[in-house]
Amino acid sequence: MYWLELAGETDAFAAREAATAATGVDLLAPGVARTGGVDRSGIRRLAYTRAAHEAVARTDADVDAAVAALRAASLDRSGTVxxxxxxxxxxxxxxxEEAERELGGVLVDRGFDVDLDDPDHVLRALFSAGPRADHDAVAGADGGDADLCALGWVAVEAARDFAPNPTERPFFQPGSMAPADARAYANLAGAAPGRTLLDPMCGTGGLPLEAGLVGxxxxxxxxxxxxxxxxRENFREYLGxxxxxxxHVARADATALPLPDDALDGVAFDAPYGRQSKIARHELADLVAGALAEAARVAPRAVLVADRDWRGPAREAGWTVDAAFERRVHRSLTRHVxxxxxxxxxxNAGADRPDDPASPPDRE
Incomplete structure (x- = not known):
């Protein structure tokens, strides 16, 4: 068993992304989840997970409780810590500071040597309390109160090897997506070595660029x-x-893709927002509906990011909605994922609910 140390402020979304690289992800407390097993290379690719830690003990969010749990735990390794x-x-x-001193004392008592600069093993102690996120598509995200200390040996850390910020790339346009968000959406759409991912509305290319960076x-x-x-300019710089x-980058209509059926493993795209509602020869609703239909023709999975909830058109295009998230970007923009x-x-199903006032989009 492993503890997942989540990143960002939206735990349900982070846990969902983590599930692309871990089995049976279960949210335990703010910023902390549990999993039965991890794909270490997959964990390294994640945007909103800091690290996976091999579980040693779990107790209350209290130093004395953590010390007692560590004293009673089996420690199956040797070397400096x-x-x-x-x-x-x-x-x-x-x-x-107190937690590190007291827990370090327990390890010394059990025969370990401490090396703060270059240890063979790092014991991570995560203290977390308060309400869990509330989301019906993520196990454990039930809104309940938590009080937790998770002790674990650091097993693998995320590389966080994103492309540079959009303003630092050769080609930039205002409104470009943050690299960590683009990475998470690519991961959720199935980006991984040996797979092919499409963005049919690529803009400056930030989302498929992150797909390329994970292989x-x-x-x-x-x-x-x-x-x-x-x-193309950005791809040459970072994937060249x-x-x-x-x-491959091409000029094409997202509603009439020049691709055969089932040509891809996943699709991810960021639909036009707000005042951009008339794009080329399409109205926004027709554009998104057509793009969803084409995505379903060429791939079995997709992630749609937009400034509104498109679950109705997604179902009409033949998709099942596995999860729906609202992610606040700034005061005037909330992304619907x-x-x-x-x-x-x-x-995994769980968020496939009607688009009516009785079933609003899930919030964190």
């Missing part, structure tokens, strides 16, 4: 020639080295 404690989001009020082949399309040229995955699965693809 260090203790790193964290009060997750300041929720527990625990002194991390997937990237296919990107846009209706505007300027965006196609710019995305020897050994990089394959990538749909994790979609075609009927013939495996996946």
């Amino acid at each position: 260090a203790v790193r404690a964290r009060d997750v989001r300041g929720t527990s009020g625990v002194s991390t 997937a082949d990237a296919v990107a399309c846009d209706a505007q020639a300027k965006m196609v040229r710019g995305a 080295s020897e050994g990089s995955p394959e990538w 749909l994790v979609l699965r075609r009927g013939d693809a495996s996946g």
